[in-house]
Amino acid sequence: MAGLALAGIRKDFGRLRALEELSLEVADGEFCCLLGPSGAGKTTTLKVVAGLEEPTEGTVRIGGTDVTDVEPTHRNLAMCFESYALYPQQDVFTNLVSPLRSPRHRLPEAAARRRVEEVAELLGIDALLERSVTQLSNGQRQRVALGRVLVRPAAAYLLDEPLSHLDAKLRATMRAELKAISRERGTTTLYVTHDYVEALSLADRVGVLDAGRIRQVGTPRHLWEEPVDIVVARSFGRPAINVVSGVVADVAGPRFLADDGGLDLPLPGRRIRPGTRVQLGIRPRDLTLHRGAGDVPESASGSAAARLEGTVYVLEHLGRQAELTVRVGSCLLALVVPRTQVAGLGTDDRVVVTVDPRRVHVFLADDSGRRV
Ligand code: ATP
Numbered sequence: 001m002a003g004l005a006l007a008g009i010r011k012d013f014g015r016l017r018a019l020e021e022l023s024l025e026v027a028d029g030e031f032c033c034l035l036g037p038s039g040a041g042k043t044t045t046l047k048v049v050a051g052l053e054e055p056t057e058g059t060v061r062i063g064g065t066d067v068t069d070v071e072p073t074h075r076n077l078a079m080c081f082e083s084y085a086l087y088p089q090q091d092v093f094t095n096l097v098s099p100l101r102s103p104r105h106r107l108p109e110a111a112a113r114r115r116v117e118e119v120a121e122l123l124g125i126d127a128l129l130e131r132s133v134t135q136l137s138n139g140q141r142q143r144v145a146l147g148r149v150l151v152r153p154a155a156a157y158l159l160d161e162p163l164s165h166l167d168a169k170l171r172a173t174m175r176a177e178l179k180a181i182s183r184e185r186g187t188t189t190l191y192v193t194h195d196y197v198e199a200l201s202l203a204d205r206v207g208v209l210d211a212g213r214i215r216q217v218g219t220p221r222h223l224w225e226e227p228v229d230i231v232v233a234r235s236f237g238r239p240a241i242n243v244v245s246g247v248v249a250d251v252a253g254p255r256f257l258a259d260d261g262g263l264d265l266p267l268p269g270r271r272i273r274p275g276t277r278v279q280l281g282i283r284p285r286d287l288t289l290h291r292g293a294g295d296v297p298e299s300a301s302g303s304a305a306a307r308l309e310g311t312v313y314v315l316e317h318l319g320r321q322a323e324l325t326v327r328v329g330s331c332l333l334a335l336v337v338p339r340t341q342v343a344g345l346g347t348d349d350r351v352v353v354t355v356d357p358r359r360v361h362v363f364l365a366d367d368s369g370r371r372v
Contacts, residue, residue: 006048200236254274282333288354307354310351
């Protein structure tokens with residue numbers, strides 16, 4: 001295994017700039033996820049590492065060696081792209097064993113068969129080995145493609161949404177398997193996904209990619225708690241972080257005043273110039289629901305917590321939790337609360353919502369969206 005390093009990568013497709021000033025290091029044995037929306041440049045980044053796209057500028061290193069001008073086949077990377085790239089005329093076994101028949105990885109026939117069977121069992125496709133890949137579902141094909149990666153050792157694994165066609169249950173199982181495999185083998189992995197749950201659960205570190213630029217790289221916890229900007233904050237969490245536009249005022253200390261007057265919160269300890277236009281970010285789980293003024297406990301109604309009055313706009317029961325949207329002035333705030341808290345509650349009922357002002361994020365309302 002070997003670490004990967006991208007430095008100052010730019011990639012232009014004609015006049016379209018797909019990647020810009022992209023630098024990323026994946027340490028030897030590290031599991032790194034690239035998270036970003038469609039078109040952010042995730043696949044292009046993987047292709048640049050693999051050598052399938054030549055960067056317009058910048059260098060690619062594998063295990064410390066500059067491979068920018070090295071042919072893909074000589075980079076010793078195992079890849080799995082969303083388009084599968086399987087041999088359509090062949091059965092599953094042949095597809096899985098072929099990476100072990102390449103001159104570089106040639107294994108004796110019996111050892112190769114054992115290896116294929118092991119990987120097939122791990123991925124739950126051992127009963128399909130004789131089947132032609134044309135007779136497989138998309139989810140089964142995707143697991144064969146992943147099997148072709150896992151079957152042989154490589155300097156690093158490059159995986160592009162390798163679980164996207166699996167149903168939720170199988171995806172969770174495969175996620176756990178992948179994590180275990182990477183830990184056991186100490187595999188260096190660069191894994192592309194647009195699913196933040198996948199990124200948070202798999203990665204040692206996550207790189208958030210947006211419009212061809214890396215916004216932030218960090219551990220899942222770091223990105224969750226200290227997003228550098230509003231794009232990163234919006235990349236994590238479902239329901240997404242609540243964002244309210246407003247301005248900072250000085251009323252015996254800094255306060256946030258929403259543009260429509262619905263929200264008014266103290267921002268203790270924040271040094272933000274009065275008059276600065278900002279966007280307030282509050283995670284749905286950081287809001288606490290109270291069923292009426294009388295229900296707000298002392299600690300929550302004290303100066304430490306901000307108190308907001310509103311009405312229930314939407315209420316959805318989801319297993320042991322409930323998601324609700326509360327209208328405060330003309331702001332709509334999403335909350336996630338234990339289901340027991342919403343028993344008997346209905347649309348238009350009056351509620352009180354509190355939030356610890358230390359838990360809210362404040363972002364500049366300019367192009368940078370930087371957290372302050
Ligand atoms: P998705 O999640 O939808 O796969 P992505 O984050 O992987 O998206 P890329 O496929 O890397 O995004 O594409 C980044 C940008 O580069 C997009 O605007 C895309 O249209 C463009 N692009 C990618 N490949 C090419 C190409 N071969 N020629 C021209 N433009 C391209």
